[in-house]
Amino acid sequence: MRNKEMLLVPGPTPVVDEIYDALASETRGHTDPRFVEVYKHALQQTRTMLQTDGEVYVVAGSGTLAMEMAIVNTVGEGERLLVISHGYFGDRFTPLAKAFGIEVDILQSEWGKRVDLELVKEKLATGYKAVTVTHADTSTGVASDLDALIPLIKESGALVIVDGVVATAAMDENMSKEYGHPDYKIDVVLTGSQKAIGVPPGLAIVAFSKAALKASESLTVRAYYCDINNWRPVMENPSNYFATPPVNLIYAYDEAMKIVLNEGMVNREARHIAYGKAIRAALATYGMAALASEEVAAPTLSCILYPAGVEDAAFRAALAERGMIVAGALAHLAGKAFRIGHMGNTTPEMLERAVELIGEALQQQHVTVDVQRAVEVLKAQLNVMV
Ligand SMILES: *Cc1c(COP(=O)(O)O)cnc(C)c1O
Numbered sequence: 001m002r003n004k005e006m007l008l009v010p011g012p013t014p015v016v017d018e019i020y021d022a023l024a025s026e027t028r029g030h031t032d033p034r035f036v037e038v039y040k041h042a043l044q045q046t047r048t049m050l051q052t053d054g055e056v057y058v059v060a061g062s063g064t065l066a067m068e069m070a071i072v073n074t075v076g077e078g079e080r081l082l083v084i085s086h087g088y089f090g091d092r093f094t095p096l097a098k099a100f101g102i103e104v105d106i107l108q109s110e111w112g113k114r115v116d117l118e119l120v121k122e123k124l125a126t127g128y129k130a131v132t133v134t135h136a137d138t139s140t141g142v143a144s145d146l147d148a149l150i151p152l153i154k155e156s157g158a159l160v161i162v163d164g165v166v167a168t169a170a171m172d173e174n175m176s177k178e179y180g181h182p183d184y185k186i187d188v189v190l191t192g193s194q195k196a197i198g199v200p201p202g203l204a205i206v207a208f209s210k211a212a213l214k215a216s217e218s219l220t221v222r223a224y225y226c227d228i229n230n231w232r233p234v235m236e237n238p239s240n241y242f243a244t245p246p247v248n249l250i251y252a253y254d255e256a257m258k259i260v261l262n263e264g265m266v267n268r269e270a271r272h273i274a275y276g277k278a279i280r281a282a283l284a285t286y287g288m289a290a291l292a293s294e295e296v297a298a299p300t301l302s303c304i305l306y307p308a309g310v311e312d313a314a315f316r317a318a319l320a321e322r323g324m325i326v327a328g329a330l331a332h333l334a335g336k337a338f339r340i341g342h343m344g345n346t347t348p349e350m351l352e353r354a355v356e357l358i359g360e361a362l363q364q365q366h367v368t369v370d371v372q373r374a375v376e377v378l379k380a381q382l383n384v385m386v
Contacts, residue, residue, distance in 0.1 A: 006350050009327040010138045010166055010301035011195035013344035019199060022255035023248050030247055031239050038254050039238035039245065045257035046205060049265065050168075050189055052175040054209040057231055058253065060246040061204035063165035063192030067096055069206045069226045070161050070190040071132075076219045077101035079129040082158070084115050084149065088139035088330050089163065093132045100222050111140050111333065112291040112303075117148055124156035129215075130187075131158045135167035136298035139330045140291055141339070143171070143298040150179040150186065159187040159212055168205070169260050170196035170272040170300045170343050175209055187212040193249065196272070196300055198344035199256045202249045259345065272299035275342040275351060278381030280304075282355045282374045286362055291337060300343035303329060306336060310365050318361035324354060348382050 007014050015023075028035040039058075046056045057069065075081050075097065083093040083106040090108070097104045107123060109115040124131070131153045136143045146162070153160050164173050168191035175186045186209065193203035208216070208228070221227040225243065233240040260268065276299040280290045283304055291303040306312065312328060312335045319326055329337035342351060355378050359371035 004323065006324045006353065008340050008342070008346065008350070008354055009325055010339050010341040010343075011192070012201050013195060013198050013341055014346055014350070015198060015200055016259070016345045018259070019252050019255050019345075023200065023252040025248060025251045027247055030244050031241060033239070035247055035250075036238045039250050042250055042254035042257055043235060043238075045254065045261055046207065049257065049260055050173060050175050050207045051177070052189075052207045052209060054175075054207065054213050055228070055232070055235060056205070056207045057228055057235055058203055058205050058250070059231060059243075060202060060249070062201060063190070063195075063204065064092070064096075065226070066165070066190035066192055066204035066206050067093065067163060068223070069204060069228065070188045071097055071102070071130075072100055072221055072223045072226050073208070073216050073219070073228045074159055074161065074188060074212055075100075075102050075129050077222060078103065080105070080127065082107070082123055082128040082131045084120065084131060084133050084144065085109065085137070086114060086134060086140055086142040086144065087111055087137035089137050089165070090132070090134040093163075109142070111331075112142060112293075114142060114145065114296050117152065120149065120152055124152060124158065128156065128158040130161050132161045132163060134163040135171055135173065136300055138166045138301060138339070139303070139333075141298050141301055141303040142292045142296050143167075145296075146186070147179065151181065151184050154179070154181070154184040159215060160185075161188040161190070162186050164189050164191040166195045166298070166300050166343070167191070168196060169198075170268055172265065172269050174265070175207060183211075185209060185211075193253055193256075195341075196343040197253070197256050197260065199249065199252045202246055203253055269299070272343060274382055275299065275346070276302065278378045279340065279342050279351055279354070281381050282378035283358065285374045285377055286359065286367070286369045291333070301339060301341045303333065303337050303339050306338070307367060310362065310367060312336070312338065315361050315365060318364050319357055322357045322360065324357045351382070352378060
């Protein structure tokens, strides 16, 4: 590993050497046939990961651009969108959609909890073009229950748009999976490169099902860079030009996709579930509880509440001095919790080291902890994985 620090924020995530090597490939022209082959392969691998019958788009941009691309190509001005939000990133769909003249309703959960399904049913009865579901919300560490939500949303006739920015490549987003009925499937998955995929920031990735593409046919898309009609010829044949793709990031992404498909999505999901359970169980022995209960907690990141008396800035600085980086909490939780990512190419060894270092940082703030026991709890949970 070339990394000198353990980057355990909820994205970007640790980049492995194979991906750095690919990133440092000689830059070629974007229509050079050698690069075109790599781009094609990267797109094909994305299709395989998501099992979509529709189209995939991989372009320069962050996760937020992928959110925008998903919305503007499926929901038109004056049409209705329902946002199911479990935190800060769910909420982001509201101003985004409003900027395009879309009528937005939002259902927000209390932070750390899920939106009540009865409320979802009531809202859906009023009729929406599409519904956004944030697969895991990076502010709260709450995962959405796709098994419960997708049948309700599809039954109402709306499209299901899944924000997978902190989930894709770690949590199941198989777009050919039927949720209780042959027509009840995910319509759009959007994501970014820097979270569970493990590539540095810079790529927006969006997949549309056939049903989503059909709904977009009659739409006037209020965008230019984000209009998939401009990108379609490039995705069909990357020797076509619309806007210069980030050549080196695509090399890195192609490598990352090889790693993902080699491991396989079933194994990856099991590994991430084990990581989430293990890190939360280990930190619980320090008296640190996750904001989200285990039934709703995300496999990819956790929002961990500080025990009384622990000072946020000093705690995170103590970790940073030891080469481990975690993120602060957002909004009203700032100072009261921290967020730790455990996804992508993060290893069990890194998680073990993280538990040790968090123990040391707590000791520095005069909290009595048993580091050895915490590590044992972590390992016992991780052993379930193998
Ligand atoms: C990180 C994140 C985003 C935003 O992605 P950027 O790359 O920062 O634009 C959106 N949704 C979720 C769930 C995220 O975790």
